[in-house]
Amino acid sequence: MSTPSVLISGASIAGPALASWLARAGWDVTVVERFDELRDEGQNIDVRGTGREVLRRMGLEEAVRAAHTHETGLDFVDERGRPVARFAAGTDDTSGGTAELEILRGRLGQILYDHSSAEAAYVFGDQITALHDDGHGVDVEFRHGPARRFDAVVLAEGLRSRTRAMVLGDARVHELGVYSAYLTIPRTEADNDRWRWLICDRGRAVTLRPDDVGTIRAGLNVLSSVRGLDRLDRTGVVTVLRATFADVGWETPRILDALDDAPLYFEALGQARLPRWSSGRIALLGDAAHCASPMSGMSTTLALTGAYVLAGELVQHADPHTAFARYEATMRPFVEKAQQLRPGIPRMVYPHTRRQRSLVWAGLRTATSPLANRFGDVAGAVFSPPADAFRLPDRPLAARREG
Numbered sequence: 001m002s003t004p005s006v007l008i009s010g011a012s013i014a015g016p017a018l019a020s021w022l023a024r025a026g027w028d029v030t031v032v033e034r035f036d037e038l039r040d041e042g043q044n045i046d047v048r049g050t051g052r053e054v055l056r057r058m059g060l061e062e063a064v065r066a067a068h069t070h071e072t073g074l075d076f077v078d079e080r081g082r083p084v085a086r087f088a089a090g091t092d093d094t095s096g097g098t099a100e101l102e103i104l105r106g107r108l109g110q111i112l113y114d115h116s117s118a119e120a121a122y123v124f125g126d127q128i129t130a131l132h133d134d135g136h137g138v139d140v141e142f143r144h145g146p147a148r149r150f151d152a153v154v155l156a157e158g159l160r161s162r163t164r165a166m167v168l169g170d171a172r173v174h175e176l177g178v179y180s181a182y183l184t185i186p187r188t189e190a191d192n193d194r195w196r197w198l199i200c201d202r203g204r205a206v207t208l209r210p211d212d213v214g215t216i217r218a219g220l221n222v223l224s225s226v227r228g229l230d231r232l233d234r235t236g237v238v239t240v241l242r243a244t245f246a247d248v249g250w251e252t253p254r255i256l257d258a259l260d261d262a263p264l265y266f267e268a269l270g271q272a273r274l275p276r277w278s279s280g281r282i283a284l285l286g287d288a289a290h291c292a293s294p295m296s297g298m299s300t301t302l303a304l305t306g307a308y309v310l311a312g313e314l315v316q317h318a319d320p321h322t323a324f325a326r327y328e329a330t331m332r333p334f335v336e337k338a339q340q341l342r343p344g345i346p347r348m349v350y351p352h353t354r355r356q357r358s359l360v361w362a363g364l365r366t367a368t369s370p371l372a373n374r375f376g377d378v379a380g381a382v383f384s385p386p387a388d389a390f391r392l393p394d395r396p397l398a399a400r401r402e403g
């Protein structure tokens with residue numbers, strides 16, 4: 001029997017995780033990434049529950065732990081930086097607003113790339129332009145490279161995947177109405193190792209988070225009914241952010257000052273809720289299939305779990321149609337739980353008036369009060385997503401030893 005081949009499009013989290021499992025199982029794996037190199041932007045992401053178990057089975061838990069951001073918890077603050085309510089970091093696989101295992105997105109991507117690049121072929125700076133599935137294989141055309149044929153194709157291109165429309169014409173993103181700008185700015189003496197979060201009025205919020213590389217990750221977030229701001233160029237985005245946050249206090253002027261030069265990633269938050277995740281020999285993986293949004297704290301966990309489940313099915317079933325159907329049947333209930341955001345999100349965390357904000361703060365203070373916590377872990381109930389609501393299948397996938 002010939003070696004099965006797969007093309008994976010997208011080299012962030014889901015793509016390299018799948019590449020690693022399939023290459024180790026003896027598949028001929030090619031990964032194509034639109035950008036010229038691995039992308040470094042982004043902030044802290046949580047790895048929880050089954051996502052963490054997948055890292056363990058890959059032999060990567062210690063590498064990820066070593067790159068932990070050392071964020072010690074979450075403080076909601078007022079315009080003078082005084083804490084309004086304080087939440088501790090999680091202490092196990094699933095709990096806490098700050099997960100026990102927090103890592104910069106770019107660092108996790110690099111770890112997964114390093115883990116897979118010896119056995120999988122990575123092609124940067126290229127992308128798919130056409131897909132022809134004739135039932136026995138997929139002929140793929142690229143913008144730059146020569147056309148090739150693969151047994152299966154997996155799109156791991158994130159929430160706004162463009163190739164997805166070639167496969168599922170009916171793929172629509174459920175917009176949450178929130179824009180988030182993630183910036184990397186210099187660390188100052190005013191900074192600490194807490195995730196600090198200023199809820200403002202008019203749907204705005206400003207955040208600062210520590211990282212493990214000596215800088216600070218700032219976030220400017222706004223709930224808006226205006227659509228399409230994420231399609232502006234950088235100058236347009238900077239102009240909008242400066243106008244939107246001009247009157248906000250605390251550390252905001254410092255963040256706005258850094259906007260011209262700081263590494264910046266700007267996105268419109270949304271969820272992918274698709275009727276199906278495959279067509280013939282082509283499947284979707286990670287955010288391209290089922291982004292739950294940063295508000296869920298679950299997208300990376302879902303991406304790692306999905307990569308593991310999909311690899312297991314492909315290794316067990318020679319026919320990709322069967323493998324894709326089984327992968328979707330296994331993952332969909334978990335995804336549906338993860339995509340259920342808490343009641344009031346996003347509107348409650350992005351209040352319109354000062355009075356509404358006072359009510360949110362009162363709720364947060366109550367959740368952290370000693371009295372409330374006598375009745376159980378209220379903060380845990382508020383922040384911990386359903387990361388363990390899934391039993392990872394046991395699969396004959398070979399893990400690599402740590403170290």
Ligand SMILES: Cc1cc2nc3c(=O)[nH]c(=O)nc-3n(C[C@H](O)[C@H](O)[C@H](O)COP(=O)(O)OP(=O)(O)OC[C@H]3O[C@@H](n4cnc5c(N)ncnc54)[C@H](O)[C@@H]3O)c2cc1C
Binds near residue numbers: 287300
């Ligand atoms: C630059 C960046 C910064 C992020 N920052 C954060 C953050 O701060 N907080 C957070 O919670 N989540 C962040 N995310 C999202 C987070 O990585 C995902 O929610 C989660 O980890 C699942 O990852 P994924 O691999 O499915 O998708 P993604 O992480 O979105 O990766 C998709 C990959 O596909 C590539 N790609 C897109 N289109 C094509 C194409 N046509 N051809 C080839 N390649 C393509 C992209 O360049 C990217 O490398 C960020 C994602 C990116 C890409």
